[in-house]
Structure formats: C-alpha cells, structure tokens
Amino acid sequence: MKSYRQELTFNIPSRRGFINITPQVEECLQKSGIREGLVLVNPLHITASVFINDDESGLHDDFDRWLERLAPHEPVTQYRHNTGEDNADAHLKRQIMGREVVVAITEGKLDFGRWEQIFYGEFDGRRKKRVLIKIIGE
Amino acid sequence: MKSYRQELTFNIPSRRGFINITPQVEECLQKSGIREGLVLVNPLHITASVFINDDESGLHDDFDRWLERLAPHEPVTQYRHNTGEDNADAHLKRQIMGREVVVAITEGKLDFGRWEQIFYGEFDGRRKKRVLIKIIGE
Amino acid sequence: MKSYRQELTFNIPSRRGFINITPQVEECLQKSGIREGLVLVNPLHITASVFINDDESGLHDDFDRWLERLAPHEPVTQYRHNTGEDNADAHLKRQIMGREVVVAITEGKLDFGRWEQIFYGEFDGRRKKRVLIKIIGE
Numbered sequence: 001m002k003s004y005r006q007e008l009t010f011n012i013p014s015r016r017g018f019i020n021i022t023p024q025v026e027e028c029l030q031k032s033g034i035r036e037g038l039v040l041v042n043p044l045h046i047t048a049s050v051f052i053n054d055d056e057s058g059l060h061d062d063f064d065r066w067l068e069r070l071a072p073h074e075p076v077t078q079y080r081h082n083t084g085e086d087n088a089d090a091h092l093k094r095q096i097m098g099r100e101v102v103v104a105i106t107e108g109k110l111d112f113g114r115w116e117q118i119f120y121g122e123f124d125g126r127r128k129k130r131v132l133i134k135i136i137g138e
Numbered sequence: 139m140k141s142y143r144q145e146l147t148f149n150i151p152s153r154r155g156f157i158n159i160t161p162q163v164e165e166c167l168q169k170s171g172i173r174e175g176l177v178l179v180n181p182l183h184i185t186a187s188v189f190i191n192d193d194e195s196g197l198h199d200d201f202d203r204w205l206e207r208l209a210p211h212e213p214v215t216q217y218r219h220n221t222g223e224d225n226a227d228a229h230l231k232r233q234i235m236g237r238e239v240v241v242a243i244t245e246g247k248l249d250f251g252r253w254e255q256i257f258y259g260e261f262d263g264r265r266k267k268r269v270l271i272k273i274i275g276e
Numbered sequence: 277m278k279s280y281r282q283e284l285t286f287n288i289p290s291r292r293g294f295i296n297i298t299p300q301v302e303e304c305l306q307k308s309g310i311r312e313g314l315v316l317v318n319p320l321h322i323t324a325s326v327f328i329n330d331d332e333s334g335l336h337d338d339f340d341r342w343l344e345r346l347a348p349h350e351p352v353t354q355y356r357h358n359t360g361e362d363n364a365d366a367h368l369k370r371q372i373m374g375r376e377v378v379v380a381i382t383e384g385k386l387d388f389g390r391w392e393q394i395f396y397g398e399f400d401g402r403r404k405k406r407v408l409i410k411i412i413g414e
Contacts, residue, residue: 001139001277001414003312005382036141037274038178040314040378044389046329052237053184053229058218062226063233066209071342080334088338091329095339095373097233099328102178102240102378104272106143111270113182132387134380136313136413137274138139139277174279175412176316190375191322191367196356200364201371204347235371240316240378242410244281249408251320275412276277 004032004135007044012125015073018060019120021050021131025103026110028133035108037137042100044132047090047124049097055117067093067123090123097121105137142170142273145182150263153211156198157258159188159269163241164248166271173246175275180238182270185228185262187235193255205231205261228261235259243275280308280411283320288401291349294336295396297326297407301379302386304409311384313413318376320408323366323400325373331393343369343399366399373397381413 006028010019025041041050053059071092072078079088101118104111120131144166148157163179179188191197209230210216217226239256242249258269282304286295301317317326329335347368348354355364377394380387396407 001313003382003413005380005387037139038176038272038314040380042380044392046389046391051233053233054219056219058221059226059229062217062219062230066230070208070346079338081330081332081338083334088335091335092338092342095327095329098236098374100378102238104143104178104180104270106272111143111272113184113268113270115184116182130389132380134314134382134387137141175277176314176410189371191371192357194357196359197364197367199356200368204368208346236374240376242281242316242318242408244279244410249281249410251322251406251408253322254320275279 001136002034002138004034006133008131009128010120011128012122015125016064017122017125020055020117021120022118025118025133029135032135034105034135034137037105037135039103039105039135040100041118041133044130047087047094048129049094049099049121050101051097051119051121052101052116054115067096070096087124093123139274140172140276142172144271146269147266148258149266150260153263154202155260155263158193158255159258160256163256163271167273170273172243172273172275175243175273177241177243177273178238179256179271182268185225185232186267187232187237187259188239188269189235189257189259190239190254192253205234208234225262231261277412278310278414280310282409284407285404286396287404288398291401292340293398293401296331296393297396298394301394301409305381305411308411310381310411310413313381313411315379315381316376316410317394318408320406323363323370324405325370325375325397326377326407327373327397328377328392328394330391343372346372363400369399
C-alpha cells in the first residue's frame with residue numbers, strides 16, 4: 001500500500017465563498033502515482049467544508065442564501081458560542097455541507113460522474129486556512 | 139491491496155424516491171473477495187445521495203416531507219440555478235442527506251449494526267442514474 | 277495492508293448529548309500500530325452521529341437548539357415513523373450531523389488541524405449504543 005499527503009492553503013477575502021479545488025486534487029493524484037485506491041479531502045478547520053456538487057455560480061448563490069436561512073450569521077448574540085467570537089453560524093453551516101469527501105481512484109483518475117466537482121466551502125474566511133489531501137492505494 | 143469497482147444503475151419513475159441498495163452492495167462485496175477493508179458507495183450524480191438509515195416507509199415519508207420543508211422544490215423561481223432547469227432543490231437536498239457512505243468490511247461482511255441499511259436517495263429522477271461501489275482491502 | 281477493529285460503548289442518560297471520543301480513537305490507533313492510512317468512525321446505530329467539530333460547550337448548546345429547530349422532537353405525532361416509537365426526529369437530526377467520519381493517519385497520528393475533535397452525537401439515548409472504529413493502512 002502506498003500513501004501520499006499534501007496540503008492546500010486558501011485565504012478567501014470574504015466571510016463566505018466556494019472554490020473549485022478539483023484541479024489541485026487531480027494534480028496531487030498525479031504526483032502520488034497511485035492508480036487504484038481512495039482519496040480523502042478535508043479542511044483542517046471546523047468552520048469550513050469540502051463537498052462535491054455542481055460548478056455553477058447560480059447554485060452557489062442558492063447555497064449561500066439557503067445556508068443563511070437555515071443557520072443565519074446575524075444576530076450573532078443568538079449563539080452561546082459567540083462570546084468573543086462571531087462564527088457559531090460557520091460551525092453549523094459546515095455540518096450541513098459536510099466536513100470531508102472520499103473519492104474513488106480508478107486507473108489513476110478521480111472516478112467521477114460528468115458533473116462532479118470538489119469544492120472548498122469557506123464560512124469564516126479572511127484568514128489563511130488549510131485543506132488536507134490524503135491518498136491511499138496502489 | 140486489492141480493489142474492486144462496480145456500477146449500479148437506477149431509473150426512478152418519480153422525481154424523488156429511496157431504494158434500499160444493501161443487497162447489491164453485499165453481492166458486490168462477495169464478488170470482490172475482499173475480507174478486510176473499506177467500501178465507498180456514492181452516486182455519480184450531484185442531485186442524489188447515498189446514505190445509511192432505517193428501512194421503514196413511514197420514516198421515508200418523513201424524510202421526504204422534511205426535505206421539502208428545508209429545501210422546497212416550488213416555487214422553482216426562488217433559485218438562481220433554475221434557468222432552464224428546475225432541480226436546484228435537488229442539489230440542496232443532497233447536501234443534507236450527504237453524498238457518500240464509507241462502510242467497514244470485517245470478515246468479508248459489511249460491518250453493520252442491526253438496523254443499518256444503505257439507500258440510494260433520488261431527488262431529480264425520471265432518468266437513468268448510476269451509483270459507484272469501490273472496495274479496497276485484502 | 278493491515279486492519280484493526282474496535283468498538284466503543286456509550287449509555288448517555290439523557291435523550292441527547294455529545295461526547296468527545298478523540299482520546300479513545302487515538303488510543304485505538306496506538307494499539308493498531310498503523311502509521312499511514314485511514315480511520316473510519318461511525319455509530320452502529322441510525323439515531324446517532326459521529327462528527328468532527330469544536331469541543332466548546334456553548335457550541336454544543338447551539339447545536340442542540342438548532343437541531344431542535346430544524347427537526348423538532350415534539351409533537352411526536354408529526355412523524356409517520358412514530359407509531360410505537362418517538363424517535364423519528366433522531367433519524368433526521370443524524371442526517372444533518374452526518375453518520376461517519378474518515379480521518380487521515382500520518383506518522384502514526386490522527387492528521388488533524390488544531391481544533392478538530394471527534395464527537396459521538398446521541399439523539400435517542402438512555403440505552404447502550406456502540407461506535408465502530410475501523411483502521412486500514414500500514
């Protein structure tokens with residue numbers, strides 16, 4: 001069994017945002033030389049998500065408004081976590097969008113359907129954040 | 139390390155529906171010959187989920203009504219994604235139910251509690267969809 | 277490839293509660309002797325979650341009140357699943373919080389960011405429940 005590890009770093013200038021990181025994951029997979037196995041991708045933070053969905057800006061707007069409806073940022077005083085912080089909503093939003101994705105690797109490629117793309121979802125940005133890519137296989 | 143890959147196909151005649159796919163995953167595991175490892179099961183589409191819960195029709199009705207409350211299909215114009223499409227709600231529902239499951243394989247079997255069953259959750263049906271099963275282990 | 281399996285058991289005296297199980301997962305990882313790979317942690321039940329977030333009691337209160345808002349326990353008659361049972365809301369809450377986590381193992385340790393901690397989330401407690409830890413790697 002082989003394993004490979006790499007980190008990506010992001011600094012999103014707004015509180016929330018979505019970035020398509022599929023090219024970086026594919027590049028990492030090429031470097032690993034692994035042909036059959038699994039790749040795990042997750043943020044190393046608890047106010048962000050890695051998820052798989054569509055690369056369509058209208059949908060990303062829908063996600064943002066929908067998450068704000070289900071777990072609003074304001075008023076920040078509605079959350080007991082917000083004593084000295086204001087990011088409780090980010091911890092909640094990340095639970096809906098999920099922490100991590102696990103993707104199959106087949107014949108050296110991400111084993112994806114036509115529209116599947118991997119996103120980093122930021123819910124408490126404006127600072128440096130890291131994403132972990134871990135690949136195991138052969 | 140061994141790996142095994144198989145696809146399942148579904149064509150659910152309604153917009154939404156849940157199918158218990160545990161027997162197909164078990165059959166795939168038998169074919170793989172893998173005794174210890176992990177199995178990943180995910181749709182190859184972004185308007186569907188694979189999840190683990192109870193095989194009880196009342197609960198499935200509850201899921202459907204609950205998802206409609208959290209991410210309603212109508213009015214379709216509330217979503218910016220719906221320009222020429224009407225499935226934005228399906229992309230949202232899939233985030234709540236999750237994309238994939240990873241299940242332990244122990245002594246050649248799905249390492250499950252008594253009530254755990256794997257479901258394909260369709261949120262934009264009436265066309266052919268595929269599910270990927272990827273097994274790694276020994 | 278090596279694999280290792282262990283179960284944890286919990287009996288939370290209230291209907292709902294969160295327990296930090298990171299120390300138990302780390303102990304299990306030490307016993308496994310696995311240095312590079314993946315660990316899967318999931319409940320063997322369908323009314324509980326394993327998830328990764330912050331070990332902060334205010335946030336846990338926020339999670340509990342938020343989940344009650346999105347999938348209320350009362351009135352129990354609103355759910356078709358509740359014929360002889362009253363735990364439909366627990367099945368729904370578990371979908372938001374997720375079933376399982378998959379964590380990278382690097383140099384014999386959980387490959388975590390500074391604040392990542394693994395929690396068992398109980399939504400239908402007051403009885404014995406089990407959590408599965410499955411590790412694969414080398």
